[in-house]
Amino acid sequence: MRPYHAHRNRSVWLASMILSSWVFSGCQQSQDPNRIIIWHQMRVDERLVLADQLNQFMELHPGVTVEEIYKETEELRSGFIIAAIAGQGPDLVYGPSDQVGPFEVMEIIDPLETLFERDFLESFTPEALTYYKGHLYQIADKLGNHLTLIYNRHLLQEPPRTNLELMETGIGLTRDLDGDGKTDQYALTWNYTEPFFFIPFMTGYGGWVMDEEGAPTLNSPGTVNGLKFIQKLRDSLRIIPGEADYNIADILFKDGRSAMIINGDWSWAGYEKAGIDFGVAPLPQIRETGLWCAPMVSPKGYSLNANVPGEKRALVIELLRFLMRPDVQLQTARELWTMPTRRDAIESDFVQTNEILKNSAIQIRRGRTMPVVPELRAIWDAMRPAYQAVLGGASTPEEAARDMQELALRKIKEMNE
Amino acid sequence: MNQRSSRLFIAFLVLPAFLILLAVVFYPFVYNVVISFSNMNLRHIKDWAIIGPHQYVKVFFEPTQPNFYAVFLKTIIWTVVNLLFHVVLGVFLALLLNQKEVRGKPLFRTLLILPWAIPQYIVALTWRGMFNYEYGSINLIITKYLSLPAVEWLKSPTEAFLACILTNIWLGFPFMMVIALGALQSIPYELYEAADIDGASWWHKLTRITIPLIRPVMVPAITLGTVWTFNNLNIVWLVSNGGEPSDQTHILVSFVYKAAFNLYRYGYAAALSMVIFVILLLFSLYFMKRTRATEAAYQA
Amino acid sequence: MSTKRILRQLLTYLFLLVFTAIAVYPILQVVTISLRPADRLLSTSLEIIPANATLDNYVGLFEDRPFLVWMWNSVFVSVVVTLTGVVLASTTGYAFSRFDFIGRKIGLLSLLTTQMFPATMLLLPLYIVLIRLGLINTYMGVIVIYAATALPFTIWTMKGYYDTIPYSLEEAARIDGCNQFQAFYKVILPLAAPALVITALFSFMTAWSEYLVAAQVLQDSKLWTLPLGLKSFEANMSTEWGLYGASSIIVTVPVVVLFLALSRYLVSGLTLGSVKG
Numbered sequence: 001m002r003p004y005h006a007h008r009n010r011s012v013w014l015a016s017m018i019l020s021s022w023v024f025s026g027c028q029q030s031q032d033p034n035r036i037i038i039w040h041q042m043r044v045d046e047r048l049v050l051a052d053q054l055n056q057f058m059e060l061h062p063g064v065t066v067e068e069i070y071k072e073t074e075e076l077r078s079g080f081i082i083a084a085i086a087g088q089g090p091d092l093v094y095g096p097s098d099q100v101g102p103f104e105v106m107e108i109i110d111p112l113e114t115l116f117e118r119d120f121l122e123s124f125t126p127e128a129l130t131y132y133k134g135h136l137y138q139i140a141d142k143l144g145n146h147l148t149l150i151y152n153r154h155l156l157q158e159p160p161r162t163n164l165e166l167m168e169t170g171i172g173l174t175r176d177l178d179g180d181g182k183t184d185q186y187a188l189t190w191n192y193t194e195p196f197f198f199i200p201f202m203t204g205y206g207g208w209v210m211d212e213e214g215a216p217t218l219n220s221p222g223t224v225n226g227l228k229f230i231q232k233l234r235d236s237l238r239i240i241p242g243e244a245d246y247n248i249a250d251i252l253f254k255d256g257r258s259a260m261i262i263n264g265d266w267s268w269a270g271y272e273k274a275g276i277d278f279g280v281a282p283l284p285q286i287r288e289t290g291l292w293c294a295p296m297v298s299p300k301g302y303s304l305n306a307n308v309p310g311e312k313r314a315l316v317i318e319l320l321r322f323l324m325r326p327d328v329q330l331q332t333a334r335e336l337w338t339m340p341t342r343r344d345a346i347e348s349d350f351v352q353t354n355e356i357l358k359n360s361a362i363q364i365r366r367g368r369t370m371p372v373v374p375e376l377r378a379i380w381d382a383m384r385p386a387y388q389a390v391l392g393g394a395s396t397p398e399e400a401a402r403d404m405q406e407l408a409l410r411k412i413k414e415m416n417e
Numbered sequence: 418m419n420q421r422s423s424r425l426f427i428a429f430l431v432l433p434a435f436l437i438l439l440a441v442v443f444y445p446f447v448y449n450v451v452i453s454f455s456n457m458n459l460r461h462i463k464d465w466a467i468i469g470p471h472q473y474v475k476v477f478f479e480p481t482q483p484n485f486y487a488v489f490l491k492t493i494i495w496t497v498v499n500l501l502f503h504v505v506l507g508v509f510l511a512l513l514l515n516q517k518e519v520r521g522k523p524l525f526r527t528l529l530i531l532p533w534a535i536p537q538y539i540v541a542l543t544w545r546g547m548f549n550y551e552y553g554s555i556n557l558i559i560t561k562y563l564s565l566p567a568v569e570w571l572k573s574p575t576e577a578f579l580a581c582i583l584t585n586i587w588l589g590f591p592f593m594m595v596i597a598l599g600a601l602q603s604i605p606y607e608l609y610e611a612a613d614i615d616g617a618s619w620w621h622k623l624t625r626i627t628i629p630l631i632r633p634v635m636v637p638a639i640t641l642g643t644v645w646t647f648n649n650l651n652i653v654w655l656v657s658n659g660g661e662p663s664d665q666t667h668i669l670v671s672f673v674y675k676a677a678f679n680l681y682r683y684g685y686a687a688a689l690s691m692v693i694f695v696i697l698l699l700f701s702l703y704f705m706k707r708t709r710a711t712e713a714a715y716q717a
Numbered sequence: 718m719s720t721k722r723i724l725r726q727l728l729t730y731l732f733l734l735v736f737t738a739i740a741v742y743p744i745l746q747v748v749t750i751s752l753r754p755a756d757r758l759l760s761t762s763l764e765i766i767p768a769n770a771t772l773d774n775y776v777g778l779f780e781d782r783p784f785l786v787w788m789w790n791s792v793f794v795s796v797v798v799t800l801t802g803v804v805l806a807s808t809t810g811y812a813f814s815r816f817d818f819i820g821r822k823i824g825l826l827s828l829l830t831t832q833m834f835p836a837t838m839l840l841l842p843l844y845i846v847l848i849r850l851g852l853i854n855t856y857m858g859v860i861v862i863y864a865a866t867a868l869p870f871t872i873w874t875m876k877g878y879y880d881t882i883p884y885s886l887e888e889a890a891r892i893d894g895c896n897q898f899q900a901f902y903k904v905i906l907p908l909a910a911p912a913l914v915i916t917a918l919f920s921f922m923t924a925w926s927e928y929l930v931a932a933q934v935l936q937d938s939k940l941w942t943l944p945l946g947l948k949s950f951e952a953n954m955s956t957e958w959g960l961y962g963a964s965s966i967i968v969t970v971p972v973v974v975l976f977l978a979l980s981r982y983l984v985s986g987l988t989l990g991s992v993k994g
Contacts, residue, residue: 043955069938073953078678079932082841085462086848102681106462182551193661243550243572245658246954247542251759266955274755374459374681381679385663392572392662415459415680435824440846441865442831448842449834510736513729515984518722526980527973528737531744534972536926536947536965539958543746546759554742554763587739595918596874599911599983603881633880634912637873641832648835670835678837690838697833702826 033312036066036319038302039080040094041073045269049332057322066319077102084108084305091308091316096145096298097130100137101374109303111135115317124324128299128341132372140301141324142338144265146367147200147295148360149281155185155259159281163204163229166284170239173259187239189253190262191246192230193391195383197262200293201226203368204286214373216412218383219405225288227390227397234391264295265360268337280356282363297367299341333357339364375412382408453687458680465684472688483665489696492668495582496647502586503646504639507593512627514594515601526598533591541655544584545571548656571657574665581656581666588652589642596638600631636708643704644697650674669693744969751775751962758958774959775967784964786939787946792971794856794942795924798863802871802920803913805864810875810912811901815884825876828869836929844933858934859924859942866930867923871916878912879905914983921975925968943968 042050047070054066069090071079077099083089085108093099093109103109113121113136121129121136130138151159156173160166170187177184191197202208207222233240241252253261254274262283271278283293302320304313322328329340330348337356340346351357370376386403389395395403453472457465477485510529514522532540547553548570556567570580604626612622650670657666660675667675670693677686745765750758752770760767778784812818813825843862844853852858882905890900906913928944935941941949947964950957 041952043952044957067938069936070949072948072951075932075948078840082844082933083936085841086845088848088853102459105459241551243569247546247758248549248552251757251761254755254757255761257761264954270756270955274757378680381675384661388661388663394663411680414682414685417456417458417460440850441843441862442834442839444846445839445842446831446834449838506736510733513733516729518726519729519733522984523977523980525733525737527977529740530976531969531973532740533922534969534976535744535747536944536968538947538951539747539750539961539965540743542758543743543750547743547746549759552759552761554746557763587743591740595983596915599878599915602911602984603878630881633877634874635877637870637877640829641870641873644829644832648833650835650837670837673835674837683841687838690835693835694830694833698830701829701833705826705829 033309033315034064036064036092036312036316037090038066038068038092038094039071039076039090040068041071041076042094043266045336046332046338049335053323053328053331056328057319060322061318064315080305081106081108084307087307089305089307091305091312092302092320093305094300094302096300096370097138097140097372098298098370098376100130100132100303100372101376103303104132104135104137105374108306109137110306110308111137112139112304115304115313120321123343124341125343125346127297127369128301130299130301130372138299138301138303139320139324140299140341141329142300142332143297143341144339144360144364145296145298145300145370146360146363147197147262147264147283148363149260149283150253150263150268150271151260151279151281152253152256152258153277153279154256159260159279160284162285162287164287167233167237167239170233171237174237174239183238183241184257186241186252186258188233188260188262189241189244189249189258191244191249192234192240193245193388195380195387196296198226198230198383198387200262200283200295201229201286203295204283204289204291204293205229206289206291208368209379210371210373210375214371214375216375216379216382216405216408218379218408219401223401223404224397227387227400229286231390231397265337265339268356280359282359282366292366294366294368295363296370297364298370301341374415378411378415379408382411449687449690452684453691455684455687457683457687458685459682462681462683468684472684473692475685476689476692483667488667488669488672491578492647495578495585495653495668496643498582499585499589499646500639500643503589503593503642504635506586506590507595508597508631508635510590510594511597511601514598529594530591532588533595537588537651538655540588541584541652544580544587545656545658548580572662574662577657577662577666581653584656585646585649585652589646593638593642596635597631600634601627603634604630632708636705640701640704643700647697648693747962747965749962750958751966753959753962756956756958758956774963778960778963778967782946782949782960783938783941784946784967787941787943790856790935790940791925791943794859794863795921797856797860798867798924799917799920801860801864802867803916806868806871806875806916806920807906807909807913809868810872811879811905813872813876814879815887825873828872831865832869840929840933843930847934853934854937854940855934856940859927859931862930862934863920863924863927866927867920871919874915874919875909875912878909882908910982910985914979917979918976922972925972 040047040050047068050068054068058064058066073095076093076095080089080093080103085106089108100109124139125143127143128140129136130140149159156169160169166188173185173187174183175185176182199209202222205222205225207220207226208217210216234242241248244252249258249261249263250267250270252258254271254276256276268278268280283295285292302323304316308316324342326340326342326344326348329342329345330350332338333340333345333351337354337360339357339360340351345351351361383404386395386400386407389403390397390400451467452465454467454469455465456468456471479485513519514526547555550556550567550569550572553570555570559565560567568576570576608626609622612626617625647668648670653666653668653671654660654674660667660671664675669689673686673689673693677683677689749760749765749767751774752772753760753767754769754771754773762768813821847853847858852861886904886908887897887900890904891897895903926944928948931942931945932948935945943964947961947968950961950964
């Protein structure tokens with residue numbers, strides 16, 4: 001009967017589909033004791049250096065393969081959570097230190113201090129080891145992720161050292177070059193609508209995001225005065241653009257339309273690629289308080305997935321030891337201007353004499369460590385709306401500071417219920 | 418064909434589709450329902466427990482900023498405006514392209530589907546760039562060629578929302594155009610000829626012949642288009658950079674994503690998603706009843 | 718030609734040109750991004766061909782990245798999903814259109830409800846299901862899910878299109894000696910060509926451009942499809958816009974080619990008029 005003909009066609013079809021996809025399918029996730037998988041959020045040039053270093057490791061350890069997979073920061077976070085909760089995931093996860101808090105609470109990463117000797121750990125600069133609730137959860141090979149003042153040497157020879165200097169020179173640097181009434185060149189531009197990029201000014205005026213217990217401290221003169229300063233730059237002095245997000249600021253600087261930009265260590269390579277003759281300087285000092293603008297500084301490093309079987313851990317630790325070798329860290333520093341974390345590497349000639357790294361080190365010293373507690377996320381989410389309301393004119397700095405604090409408290413409560 | 422073999426035939430036709438859907442959609446659905454009654458969040462991720470309708474109470478009564486009802490209203494506006502323009506533009510362009518005398522139809526057709534074909538991420542961000550106050554093409558066109566003052570698109574809530582809508586209209590009309598083109602093929606040309614002989618106006622032909630006859634094919638597209646647009650997180654997120662300014666530019670799904678996933682409030686997110694689901698379900702049931710979309714051909 | 722007709726033609730071309738320009742302009746911007754050196758998403762100038770235009774990004778795509786691997790994976794997955802989708806939707810849609818059976822209404826409704834969930838909600842349980850079924854890191858995993866995702870719309874559209882085809886045609890065919898299946902296959906299906914094109918295009922697009930599910934299932938980078946590859950150019954603040962732009966343009970090409978190949982059948986003019994008479 002005819003319907004069976006249809007039935008036969010369909011089952012042949014399905015069978016061949018299944019067969020072909022099995023033939024082509026890749027292998028399952030890492031149950032292989034000689035295969036290590038790393039998930040990370042490194043940008044391209046960092047990845048290339050890592051790939052090279054992994055190749056070196058694999059040459060030293062024949063029979064072992066190490067694979068690195070890139071995921072964008074947010075993807076990495078949620079992807080790792082989903083995979084690890086389901087008992088899977090990579091062996092090592094690499095990222096900034098603030099992922100430690102949530103991962104620890106969800107019990108998907110394991111402590112590391114028992115896996116290394118004391119001497120080894122002490123050969124690191126202390127900020128590189130992220131402790132949380134008494135245990136070591138992340139070992140970093142890079143320190144930084146900090147905002148710096150980057151200037152175009154073509155337009156500006158000496159970067160300002162204080163906020164007053166910034167305002168003074170800023171006026172001269174903001175120009176309407178073709179006389180059409182629109183500003184063609186700005187003194188400074190940056191992603192000022194994002195709280196992370198506001199932090200240096202908050203700290204410059206004496207504020208900070210939280211106290212030692214992790215409770216928010218957003219309703220402070222630091223917040224209010226920082227906001228007022230930015231408003232002054234934008235509305236009365238007009239030395240920064242009226243509207244700027246990350247991409248706009250980036251393009252203004254790359255096109256030579258802005259003398260300065262405030263951006264992080266991840267961006268320097270991009271400006272080099274764009275052919276800008278740039279210099280890196282520490283952020284200015286706020287005259288009124290005498291404090292230096294302090295950006296958040298964060299180590300970026302490796303955490304161990306709680307699902308990694310015991311037998312495999314020795315190999316994973318071996319890999320970490322390799323990646324943390326001073327010469328390996330120096331290779332990274334040479335290519336990417338990253339700040340290493342082994343004391344030997346930090347004290348090397350290269351790091352001590354390189355122009356960019358010297359300034360970077362000064363900025364790191366003046367910066368503040370980014371908190372790793374999960375509450376920080378709630379604080380960012382609470383800062384953003386009020387902060388943007390001020391910039392949009394819907395709210396005053398005082399009101400915004402109050403609102404931020406209230407919202408932060410509420411969000412933290414909700415998160416921890 | 419006797420009853421039994423026709424039933425078998427039907428089963429063969431329908432079963433594979435349902436088995437797949439069962440495994441891949443219904444289990445997650447049930448899981449979601451269960452989680453929505455639980456306290457799953459950062460502190461209770463492996464040891465979550467059922468706590469009753471607590472999360473639903475929060476969804477409706479928690480004083481969030483913006484609140485649930487404002488976002489809900491915005492979502493409705495978002496959906497209705499988008500769909501309206503998608504369908505009207507899509508059908509309009511399909512009608513234009515369906516005329517015999519027009520030359521270069523393949524070229525026009527192909528260029529007009531490009532918004533559908535290109536990956537959304539980069540083009541949404543390109544649109545965001547076009548809405549920039551100082552450097553964006555849209556303000557440049559407005560000030561140079563229309564002599565109107567530049568609009569601060571991304572700084573104020575209404576304009577930012579409008580920017581998202583405009584971007585999504587651009588992205589969505591090609592799809593409706595393709596559906597409409599296909600639907601138009603089912604209308605026999607003789608009907609139009611007969612109408613012409615009777616001296617019917619173009620409006621008459623449109624409303625009495627075209628629209629009723631493309632309806633069976635447009636209805637699935639419109640219903641599902643509504644559902645998809647309602648749930649379309651990407652565009653709003655990308656053009657407004659995550660709800661800016663100040664978390665005002667949100668529709669329900671982006672609101673879920675931000676309020677819940679950023680802070681690991683999975684139970685709350687599940688409850689909010691269930692609410693979205695019920696809203697869409699009620700709408701679809703109503704819409705399908707009105708258009709009698711579930712009836713089989715031989716009943717009509 | 719009457720003035721009315723001339724006017725109508727002029728207006729038609731005018732509208733088509735305006736809308737085509739609107740459709741194409743942002744695409745040109747993406748082309749510009751792909752030609753710009755140093756990863757610039759935006760620009761302060763409005764030129765379409767930028768100063769220092771370079772093809773480095775296109776070259777780099779094939780030299781420095783496994784773009785061809787991604788392309789092959791996407792093509793394989795999308796073709797399988799498209800063929801599966803066309804077969805299943807055309808038959809299931811037919812059943813819904815022609816037969817009345819228990820659970821038909823519920824079936825149609827439940828197909829619809831599967832669309833109503835925001836995908837982000839389903840990720841964790843989906844991942845668990847896939848692990849249990851052993852489908853993580855397999856083509857089968859994504860193929861199954863994409864087919865399932867595309868089916869509700871395509872089944873319903875096929876049904877809608879079949880509804881416009883009078884049953885009398887099958888009856889005539891049966892009188893001529895065909896059984897139900899032959900009537901379906903030989904008479905009805907060719908008439909439903911436009912809907913089949915829609916089904917094919919939609920299934921293809923679903924598989925070609927889907928990201929979320931692929932990101933969960935395809936962990937091994939050798940299996941990555943194009944959306945995953947493109948996402949790897951993204952970074953929070955260091956996106957490689959040049960490569961992203963170039964790959965976006967290249968990724969659009971197969972879709973356009975498919976559309977060109979199929980659009981003939983979309984406007985086939987195989988209207989009922991020719992069969993009825």
